[in-house]
Amino acid sequence: MFGLFKKKKPLPTFAPLVTDMHCHLLPLVDDGSKSLEESLEVMEAMKETGFEQIRLTPHFAYPRFPNDVEDIKMRYKNFCEEVEANKGSRNLPRMMSVTGEFRIDDGFQKYVDNNQLLTYRFNNPKRGSEKGLLLIEFSLSQKRMGLEDIVFERQMDGYDIILAHPERYPYFGSHSTLLEQFKEQGIYFQSNILSLDGFYGEEAQRKAYEYIENGWVEFLGTDMHNTLYAQALRHASMNKKIIKLLETTEFENKNLVTE
Ligand SMILES: [Fe+2]
Numbered sequence: 001m002f003g004l005f006k007k008k009k010p011l012p013t014f015a016p017l018v019t020d021m022h023c024h025l026l027p028l029v030d031d032g033s034k035s036l037e038e039s040l041e042v043m044e045a046m047k048e049t050g051f052e053q054i055r056l057t058p059h060f061a062y063p064r065f066p067n068d069v070e071d072i073k074m075r076y077k078n079f080c081e082e083v084e085a086n087k088g089s090r091n092l093p094r095m096m097s098v099t100g101e102f103r104i105d106d107g108f109q110k111y112v113d114n115n116q117l118l119t120y121r122f123n124n125p126k127r128g129s130e131k132g133l134l135l136i137e138f139s140l141s142q143k144r145m146g147l148e149d150i151v152f153e154r155q156m157d158g159y160d161i162i163l164a165h166p167e168r169y170p171y172f173g174s175h176s177t178l179l180e181q182f183k184e185q186g187i188y189f190q191s192n193i194l195s196l197d198g199f200y201g202e203e204a205q206r207k208a209y210e211y212i213e214n215g216w217v218e219f220l221g222t223d224m225h226n227t228l229y230a231q232a233l234r235h236a237s238m239n240k241k242i243i244k245l246l247e248t249t250e251f252e253n254k255n256l257v258t259e
Pocket residue numbers: 022023024101164223
């Protein structure tokens with residue numbers, strides 16, 4: 001009888017992924033975590049739900065978050081020291097690296113010109129990656145003119161591109177020819193775990209499943225920002241459909257190289 005009143009415990013559903021490759025837990029650099037304590041709380045939720053390792057991907061987006069690459073690297077170093085100091089008393093995932101989520105906007109070209117695109121590496125048995133994986137996102141409100149040219153130019157430069165949360169752009173439907181073209185050109189897609197649990201609404205949820213069914217999605221990410229997202233991640237870890245998906249579908253997160 002008492003069992004009826006027990007709070008459900010989150011499950012290590014995401015253990016097969018091993019690594020989360022998209023989160024905003026470097027404090028005070030974007031719309032993510034606002035303090036070390038908040039980051040640690042979110043990281044505990046990530047560990048509880050099965051993640052062993054995480055990569056931080058602060059926004060590089062103009063004009064809201066015109067982050068400086070050197071400043072981000074320095075903050076990351078300090079953050080790692082603080083996390084290390086808390087390891088004895090808290091159950092935390094391992095930090096792997098800081099890269100970024102680069103928005104294709106008016107500030108993007110500056111990072112290209114200054115050779116400041118932060119990337120991560122990936123053991124891909126099918127093809128090598130010269131300059132590593134570059135996580136990009138688009139505007140959530142309207143499609144930028146010439147978007148595809150900017151993406152393909154970076155590919156020609158030798159970057160492998162991962163498009164963050166394709167299901168979240170309202171201008172891409174279920175049968176988007178541009179998304180199809182991206183897949184033909186070898187662009188990777190990363191869907192958000194919380195999309196699968198309805199966190200961003202029904203349309204994003206439906207498209208996330210459709211894109212996965214199409215075989216378009218190679219990576220899953222948490223896109224964690226704060227403790228509200230952490231609560232949602234715990235909720236998602238108990239979603240039967242998500243549990244089944246993780247049991248039956250292979251994602252590439254585990255092939256990201258530890259640095
Ligand atoms: Fe993000």
